[in-house]
Amino acid sequence: MNKKEQVILGFRDLFNKMVWLNKIKMEDCLKGYKPSEVHCIEYIGRNADSNVTKLAESFYMTRSAISKITKKLIEKGLIESYQKPDNKKEIYFRLTEQGKIIDKIHEELHKEFQERDKAVFDQVTGEQYDSMLSFIEKYSRHLDVEIKKQGIDIQSE
Template sequence: MNKQEQVMTDFRDLFNKMAWLNRNKMEDSLKGYKPSEVHCIEAIGKNADPNVTKLAESLYMTRGAISKLTKKLMEKGLIDSYQKPDNKKEIYFRLTKLGKDIYNIHEELHKEFQERDQAVFKQVTEEQFDGMLRFIEAYSKHLDAEIKKQGISIN
């Protein structure tokens, strides 16, 4: 296996280990909510004036899938929709009290996992972080270009 293959294999393994390790705690703390619902709540909580298009782009989902997901979240009382006075065409979403509670639980879990993993990150130098971030940015830009080249649209 060459180094490129090793990096990709190790990234997948790392992601799978994190997901496996975090899964039980996430499922216990967020019982009754699917991962896609929690991720949508997170995106709504972190974005200013999120609409279907903005959510589709940030979650790498189709607008149709986001429309269905936001409808479910509204039915569950986790989000509501609103319009701006100067733009009656566009519909935006915000978290309800219950949605904010779920958002906060999810954020606290992420903080807990981050604290658990500090032993590793404390050992990483600024130069190592910078190198990793440069690689991730370059690879992400490459994938964005490939997505665009293939004419794939999440909208």
């Protein structure tokens, strides 16, 4: 196995371990909420004037999939929709008080996970972070180009 393959497999294995380990606590603390719902709540809580298109772009999902999730979140009383007075066409989302509670629980869990993993991250130098971030940015830009080459338009699917 060459180094490129080791890096890709290493990222995948690392990501899978992190998801598996975090999932146990997340499911316990956020019973009744799917990960996609919680991540939509997080995005809406952090981004003013969130709408279906912005959510779809952020999560690499179709607008119709996001519409289904936001409809469920509205039904559960976690988000509400609104329109701006100058734009009656576009629908935006914001968190309700109940949505803010779920967002806060999720945020606290992330802090707990960061604290759990602090021993590793404290050993990483600024130069190492810069190198990793540079690689991630380059690879992400490459994948964006490949997505465009495929003619994939996430919003229209």
